[in-house]
Structure formats: structure tokens, C-alpha cells
Amino acid sequence: MFTVTVYSKPRCVQCDMTRKQLERLQIGYTTVDVTDNATALEFITEDLGYSQAPVVMVDQDPENHWSGFRPDQLKALARANASIATNHSIGSNGSNRSNRSNQTETAVAS
Secondary structure: OOOEEEEEOOOOHHHHHHHHHHHHOOOOEEEEEOOOOHHHHHHHHHHOOOOOOOEEEEOOOOOOEEEOOOHHHHHHHHHHHHHHHHHHHHHHHHHHHHHHHHHHHHHHHO
């Protein structure tokens, strides 16, 4: 699973919509208020080059970030999140099956 950071500011409709959509999609996130954090404001404006809030950054991939309310990006993030969860479950089940299979082969060989 990955971490999502939403750089936002008060009274920002697109920021509110982004956070609500993340909650609907059951994606955890951290909010950073850029009006209270000069370092964060400098990061999103100077380093990333954005001039509007919110800025959404996916920590799993530092190149994966965008600005504004982007339902398409949020849905893609939800799909990626579901895929990671599914692959993790399949890996766990596959490992368990292999272990059971090995135990059966060992028991038969003994």
C-alpha cells in the first residue's frame, strides 16, 4: 500500500472535493496545509512547479503527483490500491498452498 499526501489550503473547494473522493474510495491520506507550512508551499511551487491547490502526491512514486481535483487520477489510484491488495492476498495464499503441498509430499515420502 502507498501513502498519499494532499497539499491543501483552507476554503478550497477542489481540496475538499479531493479529500472527500479519497475517503469515498477508502484511500488513506495525510493533509498538509500550505498556509501554515512555508516549506511545503515552497516544495509544491518551486520544486514541483504548481500554482494551485490541491497538490496530490503519491509517496510510493515521487514522480506521481498532480494538481487540482482529478477524479480520473483518484480512480486510477483506487484501482492501483486494489491491485496491490489483491496481489498481496494472492501471494499469501500461493505461499500457503506451496507450504501445504510440500508438507503433503514430505508426509507421503516418509
